[in-house]
Amino acid sequence: GESVGLHLPTLSVQEGDNSIINCAYSNSASDYFIWYKQESGKGPQFIIDIRSNMDKRQGQRVTVLLNKTVKHLSLQIAATQPGDSAVYFCAENSGGSNYKLTFGKGTLLTVNP
Amino acid sequence: EAQVTQNPRYLITVTGKKLTVTCSQNMNHEYMSWYRQDPGLGLRQIYYSMNVEVTDKGDVPEGYKVSRKEKRNFPLILESPSPNQTSLYFCASSLVYSGANVLTFGAGSRLTVL
Numbered sequence: 762g763e764s765v766g767l768h769l770p771t772l773s774v775q776e777g778d779n780s781i782i783n784c785a786y787s788n789s790a791s792d793y794f795i796w797y798k799q800e801s802g803k804g805p806q807f808i809i810d811i812r813s814n815m816d817k818r819q820g821q822r823v824t825v826l827l828n829k830t831v832k833h834l835s836l837q838i839a840a841t842q843p844g845d846s847a848v849y850f851c852a853e854n855s856g857g858s859n860y861k862l863t864f865g866k867g868t869l870l871t872v873n874p
Numbered sequence: 875e876a877q878v879t880q881n882p883r884y885l886i887t888v889t890g891k892k893l894t895v896t897c898s899q900n901m902n903h904e905y906m907s908w909y910r911q912d913p914g915l916g917l918r919q920i921y922y923s924m925n926v927e928v929t930d931k932g933d934v935p936e937g938y939k940v941s942r943k944e945k946r947n948f949p950l951i952l953e954s955p956s957p958n959q960t961s962l963y964f965c966a967s968s969l970v971y972s973g974a975n976v977l978t979f980g981a982g983s984r985l986t987v988l
Binding site: 793802806807810850861864865867 | 878905909914915916917918919922924932964968970974975976977978979980981982
């Protein structure tokens with residue numbers, strides 16, 4: 762079946778560096794993507810989203826890039842801080858009427874001071 | 875504060891003892907959903923509801939029931955829990971529009987079935 766996956770299960774960076782978290786998706790019908798952040802002991806929190814008619818979207822210190830040609834999604838975090846340490850999930854909406862989101866398995870980001 | 879509230883946050887129970895995990899949202903969201911999160915498997919959808927009295931199965935509905943009698947509440951019922959239902963459960967809600975579904979998640983309910 763079609764699924765959302767991640768290239769790297771763990772990522773360790775130094776405080777102040779930029780982080781890049783990658784995600785591959787296989788459903789070419791997906792038209793909407795979201796990145797979530799999950800801190801230890803908490804529920805996932807929305808970070809940023811992007812529609813399939815866009816290549817790039819920027820938020821505060823975060824940028825999401827979408828490459829539909831290779832079905833690849835990435836989350837860039839600028840000047841990574843210790844508070845960014847968390848598991849990051851990408852999710853895709855395949856466009857069905859049930860608005861179902863399919864989640865990737867997550868990448869653990871660790872920021873070293 | 876806009877939020878999704880789940881209870882209980884932690885529960886240890888025994889096989890076969892019926893339990894209910896409550897979920898309530900104060901954002902007037904139409905869409906509500908339950909997920910379970912297991913190591914190596916990520917978040918998997920159990921059931922979802924597009925509106926009051928409208929519910930449907932997700933990817934892993936076996937052993938679970940839900941109801942949506944009121945817009946704000948979406949309880950998850952385990953009629954006869956089994957050890958393979960030991961997991962971390964999340965309730966979520968959203969306004970759905972133009973294909974966008976930005977879920978707001980609760981803090982999670984950790985269930986252990988002995």
